[in-house]
Amino acid sequence: MMIRKTIITAFFSFWIGLSVQAQMNPKIKLQDALKLIQDNYVDPVNDEQVVDAAIKAMLSSLDPHSSYISREEIEAMNEQMTGSFAGIGISFAMVADSTFITGINPDGPAARAGFQVGDRISTVDGASIFGKGLRNQDVMRLLRGEKGKAVKLGIMRKLQTAPLEFNVMREQIADLSINTSYMVSKNIGYISLAIFSQSTRREMDAALKKLKALGMTKLILDLQSNGGGLVEAAIGVADEFLPKEKLVFYSVTNSGVKDNYMTGGFGQFMTGDLVVLIDESTASSSEILTGALQDWDRAVVIGRRSFGKGIMQKGLELSDGSVIKLTAARYYTPSGRSIQKSYAKGKTDYFEDFNRRMASGELTEGGHINFPDSLKHTTLLNKRTVYGGGGIMPDKFIPIDTAIYSAWLNKLMNSGRVTQAAFNYVQQNRKSLTDKYADFDAFDHSFNIEEQMIDQIMTSAIKQGLKLPPVSDKVARKTIAVELKAEMADMLYLGKGYALRVRNEASTAFSTALDILNNQKIYNQFLEAKPSKNTTAPSKITKK
Numbered sequence: 001m002m003i004r005k006t007i008i009t010a011f012f013s014f015w016i017g018l019s020v021q022a023q024m025n026p027k028i029k030l031q032d033a034l035k036l037i038q039d040n041y042v043d044p045v046n047d048e049q050v051v052d053a054a055i056k057a058m059l060s061s062l063d064p065h066s067s068y069i070s071r072e073e074i075e076a077m078n079e080q081m082t083g084s085f086a087g088i089g090i091s092f093a094m095v096a097d098s099t100f101i102t103g104i105n106p107d108g109p110a111a112r113a114g115f116q117v118g119d120r121i122s123t124v125d126g127a128s129i130f131g132k133g134l135r136n137q138d139v140m141r142l143l144r145g146e147k148g149k150a151v152k153l154g155i156m157r158k159l160q161t162a163p164l165e166f167n168v169m170r171e172q173i174a175d176l177s178i179n180t181s182y183m184v185s186k187n188i189g190y191i192s193l194a195i196f197s198q199s200t201r202r203e204m205d206a207a208l209k210k211l212k213a214l215g216m217t218k219l220i221l222d223l224q225s226n227g228g229g230l231v232e233a234a235i236g237v238a239d240e241f242l243p244k245e246k247l248v249f250y251s252v253t254n255s256g257v258k259d260n261y262m263t264g265g266f267g268q269f270m271t272g273d274l275v276v277l278i279d280e281s282t283a284s285s286s287e288i289l290t291g292a293l294q295d296w297d298r299a300v301v302i303g304r305r306s307f308g309k310g311i312m313q314k315g316l317e318l319s320d321g322s323v324i325k326l327t328a329a330r331y332y333t334p335s336g337r338s339i340q341k342s343y344a345k346g347k348t349d350y351f352e353d354f355n356r357r358m359a360s361g362e363l364t365e366g367g368h369i370n371f372p373d374s375l376k377h378t379t380l381l382n383k384r385t386v387y388g389g390g391g392i393m394p395d396k397f398i399p400i401d402t403a404i405y406s407a408w409l410n411k412l413m414n415s416g417r418v419t420q421a422a423f424n425y426v427q428q429n430r431k432s433l434t435d436k437y438a439d440f441d442a443f444d445h446s447f448n449i450e451e452q453m454i455d456q457i458m459t460s461a462i463k464q465g466l467k468l469p470p471v472s473d474k475v476a477r478k479t480i481a482v483e484l485k486a487e488m489a490d491m492l493y494l495g496k497g498y499a500l501r502v503r504n505e506a507s508t509a510f511s512t513a514l515d516i517l518n519n520q521k522i523y524n525q526f527l528e529a530k531p532s533k534n535t536t537a538p539s540k541i542t543k544k
Helices: 002-021 026-040 047-060 071-082 109-113 136-143 200-213 231-241 285-295 347-351 353-360 407-414 417-436 440-446 451-463 474-492 498-505 508-517 520-526
Strands: 067-069 084-087 090-095 098-104 120-124 150-156 164-169 171-174 178-183 188-193 218-222 247-253 258-262 273-278 300-303 311-317 323-332 376-378 385-387
Touching: 026 047, 047 067, 047 323, 090 136, 098 109, 098 474, 109 164, 120 136, 178 200, 178 498, 188 200, 200 231, 218 508, 231 247, 231 285, 247 285, 273 285, 273 508, 285 300, 300 508, 347 353, 407 417, 407 474, 417 451, 417 474, 440 474, 440 498, 451 474, 474 498, 498 508, 508 520
Parallel strands: 188 218, 218 273, 273 300
Antiparallel strands: 067 323, 084 171, 090 098, 098 120, 120 150, 150 164, 178 188, 247 258, 247 323, 311 323, 376 385
């Protein structure tokens, strides 16, 4: 009995001790935990790794977008956000353990040095890169470097018996946020925006001026798969389309401080008809821009419900140059909508939202979303009904192209078979192709992929164990044909964005945008106030 009492007393004392210790300063607790690990762990401990892991774990318990970024990662991100890097101005593809030049920036050092599309890079600074099993990132790391420092490349060129050597000075190369801009018809322009960076406003300004000079009075702004970027850039782009002193969004911090972000009135395209393309990967700054244009009844938004990121992160630098990216505020569209989707079930569940949307039929059929009245808002001019919560709802739903987003196409493209087939065809027929199709427009209008080439790709892939649709599947064949032609276009003609132009012509979202802009009555109907329903636009479009 005495022994049992002693044990109970000891346990009680231990519990009391734990209770007292539980009240200790969390900062001291963290320091003590690190010291205990250092003193007692069975193997030597890398303090920095342990601390990094602790910081990541702390941030992961907050929300899906608060994170820890190492010094090396920060340098890479800054390069992307500033919109430039030191390189030689080429794009390349890995084909059968060889690195081939597939595109050349006409204003870059590689073009001035005399590089040609189709050249094979055999050595970089004297070291062979043939048959090394290198990844794209590895080759990119070798080619990029310090501005003003030369890189020596060995080049194997068709019909040349001996390798050529080039000493090319690395220069600051614009890593543009605009994929491409061009005139689709006499009065309709198109701009595809990939990211919001420091150069975005400048690029957008120039693109709009160029297109307006070519006769543009209506515009398709493509934000599909645009995952966001700098908030300041989104405000700058909104300024291109909205009059002075219009609210783009407002933010609210944990202490209730509210900040309004307004336009400055210096835009290039404040009155012309505008259609914005979005999809399930349109996120963050893209949603800020789309929400502002929708709330001000400035644009018809078509596509699928956007990602749903309505929280803003602040970068807080640590002494070693690493950064804690911490969610510091929520943002709201001009009508007061929060479009942040729930993250109550954790990060893994949060980023599996695409699979849920696909499984539910939301991405393939309209009418699968029902919003409670608590999420209902009205646009600021025409008083149309729009909804908050979980992304921006488009005015016109476009079902997802299940072939483009299929697992089989992803595996096929990753296998390199399509790129290799396109490259081989262009290499073997370059002269005849450029003689017959002097420019991209001629190629795009008249060139068709041979059925035999599609047969060979599909048959080869199936034999190697890739699970593809049957060779006779018409949808699969059409999808492969589009990808082949798109890659060939980029390999044949100097410039940027030809592949996207080919893909656009097969895109339902793109063709629907054209139909809307070509029918003024339908365009106006989308922006008119309608009865309070979840569907906020006409379901059919009648062509002229």
